[in-house]
Amino acid sequence: MGFRNRSYKRAEVITAYCFLFCAIVLALLFIVIPIGRAFTYGFTDYYLLKPDDKAFIGLDNFYRIATDEVFLKSFLNTLQFVVLVVPLQLGMALGLAMIVSKKVIGNAFFRTAYFSPAVLSLVVISILWTVMLNPTSGLINEILTGLGLPAQPFLTSTTQAMPTIVFISAWSGCGYQMMIFLAGLTNIDKSLYEAADIDGAGSFKKFVHITLPGLKPITMFLVITTTIQAFKLIVQPMVMTGGGPDYSTMTMLQYIYEYGYRHRNIGYASAITLVFTIFLIAVSMVIKRLFKEEKA
Amino acid sequence: MKRVKKALFYLLAIALALQFLIPLVWMILSSFKIDDTIYKDLGTIFAVVPHFPDLTLKSYQELLGYYNIFQNLFNSLIYASITVLAGLIINSIAGYSLARFHFPFKNVVMLFIIALMIVPIEAIILPLFLVVHDMGLINTMAGYLLPFFVNVMNIFLFRQNFMSYPGELIEASKVDGLGEFGSFCRIVVPSSVPMYVTVGILTFLASWNDFLWPVMAISNSGLMPIQVALNAIFSDTYNIFTSHMMAALTMVTIPIVLLFVVFQKYIIDGVVRSGIK
Numbered sequence: 001m002g003f004r005n006r007s008y009k010r011a012e013v014i015t016a017y018c019f020l021f022c023a024i025v026l027a028l029l030f031i032v033i034p035i036g037r038a039f040t041y042g043f044t045d046y047y048l049l050k051p052d053d054k055a056f057i058g059l060d061n062f063y064r065i066a067t068d069e070v071f072l073k074s075f076l077n078t079l080q081f082v083v084l085v086v087p088l089q090l091g092m093a094l095g096l097a098m099i100v101s102k103k104v105i106g107n108a109f110f111r112t113a114y115f116s117p118a119v120l121s122l123v124v125i126s127i128l129w130t131v132m133l134n135p136t137s138g139l140i141n142e143i144l145t146g147l148g149l150p151a152q153p154f155l156t157s158t159t160q161a162m163p164t165i166v167f168i169s170a171w172s173g174c175g176y177q178m179m180i181f182l183a184g185l186t187n188i189d190k191s192l193y194e195a196a197d198i199d200g201a202g203s204f205k206k207f208v209h210i211t212l213p214g215l216k217p218i219t220m221f222l223v224i225t226t227t228i229q230a231f232k233l234i235v236q237p238m239v240m241t242g243g244g245p246d247y248s249t250m251t252m253l254q255y256i257y258e259y260g261y262r263h264r265n266i267g268y269a270s271a272i273t274l275v276f277t278i279f280l281i282a283v284s285m286v287i288k289r290l291f292k293e294e295k296a
Numbered sequence: 297m298k299r300v301k302k303a304l305f306y307l308l309a310i311a312l313a314l315q316f317l318i319p320l321v322w323m324i325l326s327s328f329k330i331d332d333t334i335y336k337d338l339g340t341i342f343a344v345v346p347h348f349p350d351l352t353l354k355s356y357q358e359l360l361g362y363y364n365i366f367q368n369l370f371n372s373l374i375y376a377s378i379t380v381l382a383g384l385i386i387n388s389i390a391g392y393s394l395a396r397f398h399f400p401f402k403n404v405v406m407l408f409i410i411a412l413m414i415v416p417i418e419a420i421i422l423p424l425f426l427v428v429h430d431m432g433l434i435n436t437m438a439g440y441l442l443p444f445f446v447n448v449m450n451i452f453l454f455r456q457n458f459m460s461y462p463g464e465l466i467e468a469s470k471v472d473g474l475g476e477f478g479s480f481c482r483i484v485v486p487s488s489v490p491m492y493v494t495v496g497i498l499t500f501l502a503s504w505n506d507f508l509w510p511v512m513a514i515s516n517s518g519l520m521p522i523q524v525a526l527n528a529i530f531s532d533t534y535n536i537f538t539s540h541m542m543a544a545l546t547m548v549t550i551p552i553v554l555l556f557v558v559f560q561k562y563i564i565d566g567v568v569r570s571g572i573k
Contacts, residue, residue, distance in 0.1 A: 003470040012397050015476045019404065020395035022386045023446050030443035031412055034423035041423070048429075099309050106309070113313035116320055119552045121505040123523040124545045127530050128323050133540060139322055142338045171316070176567050183568040232418045235507050239527055253418060253508075260422040261512055269422050284414060 034057060041270035048264035061271035071272065074243075074250040080162055081146070081169075081251065089170035090222055094215075097181035111182075115175040123233060126239035130155065133164065155241050158248040165236050177222055181215065188214035215292040219293045228284055252276050283289045306471070318344055323549075327355055327542035334538055355539035356547075362540070365547055367518065368525035373551075375441060375497065375521055379485040380496045382445045390446075391454025392480055396463070412448045418508060425512045436534040440513040444503070450495055457491050460486065497559050522548050 042061060046054035061220040065071055100111045115124065132139040141151040154164045192210045201209070212219075234253040237243055239255065243250035243258070250258075260269025321344045326334045328351040337343045351543070359365065394406060417424075424443055425434075433439025461484060469479040485492070507523045514520055520528070529536060529544055556563060 006388045008399055008432060013399040016393045016397035016402075017401040017530070019389040019397075023390035023451060024405070026386065026442065026446035027408075027412060027448065030424060030427065030446070031415065031417070031448075034420045034427050035415065037423040037426055038420060041426070048426075065424070087522055096312065096346055099305075099312070102305075104305075106306075110309050110313055113316050116316055119556055120320075121507075121548065123505075123507050123526050124548055127541065128319055128545055130530075131541060132319060132322070137338070139318075139338060139343060142343075146339060175316075179564055179567050226568075228416060232416060234418070237513075238507075239530070253421075256422050257508070257512075261425065266422075266426065273420060273422050273468060277416065281414055282420055 026140070035277075038270045038273045041266050042274045044267045045272070046267040046270070048266050054267065060257065061268050062275070064268065065272060065275060069249055070250065071252075071255060073199060073247050074252050074255040077247075078231060078233060078251045078253075079164060081166055081233050082227060084163065084166045085230050086223065086226050087171050088166065089174050089226060090219070092170055092174040093222075094176035094181050096174060096178040098211075099184055100178070101182055101185045114178055117172045118175045120172065122172070122235040123239055124223060125168065126236050129168050130240045156245060158246050161241055161245060161249045165233075165240065169230075169233070173226075177226070180222060181217060184215045184218040185211070223291075224284060224287050227287060228280060231280055307422045323434055323542050324546055325351075326539060327546040328352060329539055330354055331537050331539050334542075353571055355543040358537075359540045359543045363525070363544070364524070365525070365544060368520055368522040369547065369551070371519060372504055372521040372523070375437075378441055379500045381502040382441075383447060383450065383499050384496055386445050386490055387495075388451040388454045388485075388488075389480070391451045391456075392458050392484065394451070394455045395458035395461070395468070395487055405508075409448050409451055413452065421508060421512065428513060435514055435516050435519065437519065438521070440510065444506075444509070447499070450499070451513045453495065454491070456528065457488060461487070490562070490565075493559070494562045494569070497555070497562050500555070501552070501563075 021227060041054075043056055043058060044054045045060075047058050049271050090169050096114045100107060100114065120128070133141075135141060135151065135156055138154075140154070153160060153248055175207045188211065192214075195208050195211060232253055234257065235252045237249040237251055237254055238257075243254055252272075253276070256269050256272050259265045259272065325344065325346060329337070330352065333350045337350075339346070394402065394409075428434055428439045428443065431439065435444075465483060466479050469483045470476075474482060504521075504523075505523065506525070510521050510524045511527075514524065517528070519526070526544060526548060530541060
């Protein structure tokens, strides 16, 4: 089919662009133009309710970001969430996958049970857990005191709110990743384990030298996607705490939502959008680079 | 030794299973109780084990008397269905075009798609809101749905899928008098049904569960999808009965449970495939 590289067939070109038409128009309208808007508005003091009154203010918004304490706090909160949730969630997912990969009686039940939070939406999960974590009349404190442990304030405490959200996110998200790890485990060559058995390797050694290396490509993919996903945390704090108490669960995306949507302060929120988007793209590129270096 | 190991394994596996199931079971059981019973049972085994004389449908009746949950569920169903249908058509023909045809600037279009794949959509949600706002489409179905028809990741997935489709079969169908679009509809699509089902189900779930965009795009309660309505119920009347809230949560979850039961294979397949590629 080499001859086709040189010349285009008119009918084919027309058909090709007809097929692409909707996708290109929609992508331009709803992805490219918004990115452009973030760039143009980020350098203005645009307030949504006074659209004719916007002035170009240069880098003022960006100076303001650099000295904004609540922004810094929301950045650190988000970072704390990412650093805690990624290892916790992936660790839980891998552990669960190891359990359900064993061919034992009850295997199907365990798999279904571990995967079951997947049927709940983030809003449902957030509401359900907020009710269960009620410090005075919640199920969780009732269980804790029943076991002889002290009751906890959970979401109402500035120090416990974020770790609580971390746990709930890992709880609800690890089932999906368990499935991905499980597929990875079944793809590992069984004869490797048999050979290790003959050499007398223990189960810990087998885990470190066969299982983990075999799961490496999948782990890399999961670390990247979970990290990016975690940086975009918003629904759980929005529903459970509204960013409080005392901004202790305010995240970066939520800060954009608060400033841009709730307070209609488009100029400043657009500047934060730019910083946030570029930051996320940079993070995903850095993680990919790290994994590549390790591979080589 | 082996027996002890086995017992420990089961103990751990069961404890973990309980940890995932208790919240779900508590949610469902509490939806069939009145608040007094919920809180009376809290410290007892009946919090998570049904005690049939106590169960009633009262909370559902009362909830449906206060809130028009069915309207919101119906809205979500319509929104998700339209998004699936339009998304499958638009993204798959775009992917097909990129896989099969030879045309000028094809590399530019490909590069454009790959570049957009790394843009986190939620991050640009505010300027997206502004664009839809400027079009005068806030609080309309069009403004809510149009931005999420195109999904560059799905275009890419469809392209990968169609690349492996043998071109001779399409040429043969053209000899039989079918045009490009005809051969796509009659020959290519039927042979890619699993791909369509998988992408369709994942799109449906994403649309059904979405929260941030609908919060921004829709404030009219008649148009609200169910997730936003849930949050409104939860936060608007902070003194809402726990039993009513649990009934609402259960009602939202039932359709998804059915979806998982019917399409389990495709959902797992989609999840796993996205992880392995």
